[in-house]
Amino acid sequence: MKLSAAQAVDVLRAAGEPTRLRILALLAREELAVLELCRVLDQSQPRVSRHLKLLAEAGLVERFPDGAWVFYRLVQEGYAGELAAEILRRVDLADAALMRDAERLIAVQAERAADAGEYFARNAARWDEIRSLYVAEADVESAILKAAGQGPFRRLVDLGTGAGRMLTLLGPRADQALGLDLSQQMLNIARAQVAQAGLERCELRHGDIFGTRLPDESADLVVVHQVLHYLGDPAAAVKEAARITAPGGRLLIVDFAPHNLEFLREQHQHRRLGFSDAEIKRWLADGGLNRMAAETLPPARTQGLTVKIWTAERARQPQRTAA
Template identity: 50%
Template sequence: MAEQGTFSMETGLAALRAVGEETRLRLVALLAKSELTVKDATAILGQSQPRISRHLKLLAEAQLIKRYPEGSWVYYRLSEGAEGAFARDLVARLSEHDEVLIADQARFEALRKAKAEEAATYFASKAQTWDQERSLHAADHEVEEAMLRALGDADFRSFLDLGTGTGRLLELLSSRYETALGIDASHDMLAVARANLARNGLSKAQVRHGDIYALSVPPRSFDVVAVHQVLHFLDEPARALAEAARALRPGGRLLIIDFAPHGLEFLRDEHAHRRLGFAHEQMQRWLEGLDLELEQVTDLAPTAQETQKLTVTLWLARDQRVITDMPVVDPNREVA
């Protein structure tokens, strides 16, 4: 068996042959930045879908990339093993001034911006009725009770709610925290959240417009971070989890609430879902990659009669760094 980080000569030759073509090298460079679908790659590279599919198939056969089917879509990303490390190292050695790669990156950014704007438009149109649209899964009170059980009875100092929406979690956990911050990308959602906080007199909580991929909060400043029904809207959920983990204090906990894998394709078109749920194994890999220990997994499954309802899963993970007498950081302080 090959040592960790190495591969056989046969595998190495296959990898070299796979990247020894312009389109495939461009694809590898894009996948080093983000996972993509065939539709994404077709739009960026301006080539036909069959041609892109063939190139991706060759890269997958060389074990440089992995394919992850999700409903009728397939996401591609670089492999995690030695082959993936080889691909990342190769991309890192490409000139940042290469005109072809610069153009590809510009089209990639434009595509990502368009998707973000599409989601923002959807959220803006639904801001006033968002809470009423969660009828596809277990009742809200059941999910909230499961969240409270997962977090336990002990109070904590600071709470961060990513994708806060109407600010419901800020209200739900208000007896547990000293200070709280909710972040959302939708100004319309934040307007609703602010009204709800004011109505409930929650002066110790505030909300802020922000990017879940680039949080403007100090690192290691929150005892609990929640990501409630947000990840399935994102193109890069792992990237958002990395930001959430960065905000955790040593010993802090990350609570994720989202859907288990399902096949309700209409949620893509009608509700702007990017992901059709997350498997236990996938979430565990992401969390372990962030040095977080998965402590608890809870599935809230529908009854046999509720055929159109989804299973909601709660994942609770803990930052395993040792808690020291580190200075207290104001978690609400915005950083550049």
């Protein structure tokens, strides 16, 4: 359904204000919390919130609460989203105000990354202990093995490998395995764990989940285990994981269902407090994957975390018959 003339005017009016255009340009980079937008724009929360309200009413941005925080992201679908994308394509990114915003956003991202890096370095030696505080790890790992399938896998890639537990768990089913992580402390622990497990065809590499530099469709099992809730742009990470998933291959995501344990954000650098099935399904579909399945593992304690295991596959290419 196309926009009516009145709706088109509303969209253009919403986008056609300097601060709101700056907000759209920022959200084109990644989803952001209200307070982060306030810092970048150097404006008060009431003022920024009003701009966001107008953009949301015009269908240009999507608002979603996450615990005590509220995040916003660009609407990707529909004619309003297409119109916003076209406006941003025609805006000169060398504009002084937009460049200043981009620099401030980089500073916010760098601060966020530094905080996370310090946290991982401080807790690397007892990472598995922290991760198992709320969930029965044995039950989760049993479900992961079932969701992954028997294999054998030609190539396993574990994105954000951490202490390497997914490599030692699934590596015996793979001809080759690769673990990527940005934390050298985590990689050192993973190397020790992999060596102790006797996995000879397993490589640990310093790498970015947003830009793995791996070939398209090169792994028949890709794992993203307890990583997305730390990221500023989880949708982009899922898209990259889907990109390297081979035809007939499987992407397996393990994370938390939505929750309200705000202290995990404050004490353990969780940026997002869980994900919904609909959100993950949309990201997987955007990455060209289908046949999504989800398994729910409820917590052992009342105030615990519910673990979700999402799997999706890339369809095999139809075989061409000889002429």
